[in-house]
Amino acid sequence: MDVYQLRAGDQTPTQIHDLNPSTFPPVGLFWTIELPEESVEVRLEKGRASLQASDVPVFDYGTLGNALFGPVPSPLPTGSVSFRVVWSGVQQRVNIRNTDPVYGGFAGEFIRNKAQMEWTATVGDYTFVSDPLTTSSSVFAEIGHERNGSFFPEG
């Protein structure tokens, strides 16, 4: 979760919270956690999917830069986040077979659509309650079925 504040005199908002589940420096599964199978529902043919989880442990690095490169706030605020994300609609269907040496090595069938999210968190001295899911919006969203690595025959 990336929370910003528009301070007096600033033209652009400044990030003040960066909540993610990885310790610093991020290694292994990057910002990625395992969840129970029932946390995700997918109806790809309908363009629908949902992701929800409760009480996921997170750290508050303050900014993306701190989370990636440091310095890490000391003490590093800890807490948990709960969220629900819903993907819906079909704006575009794309089949991708990407063999680019940097960005590729996978194939999949994707639907580009929209997504919305509601969330709550308690981290350090702060609690957060987002507005309802329907008030949020996405600048980019996609769902799909993908294969990479040893499941990508081209390799």
Place this chain on the structure above:
Amino acid sequence: MFAPGPPKLNIDPIDAEPITINNFEGFVGLTYVSGMVTQTNTRTGEILRLPFINSDMRFMTGKFRGTDGDIHKGTFALV
């Protein structure tokens, strides 16, 4: 790890890999989602209305080859 998106976002190419796990086959979802959140300082009681902007949220659910060489089922989220 990549952040695929349209050129206007000035991130990785839109056809870049969204999954953050290698040797994986399954469903994936990715979004950069924005909205408003109410922050309460539990020490001072101060309440602020703040935007959350382009929070990167993803899921992956399917099968993967583990470091043990075996294939496992798993469900994951990038938060």
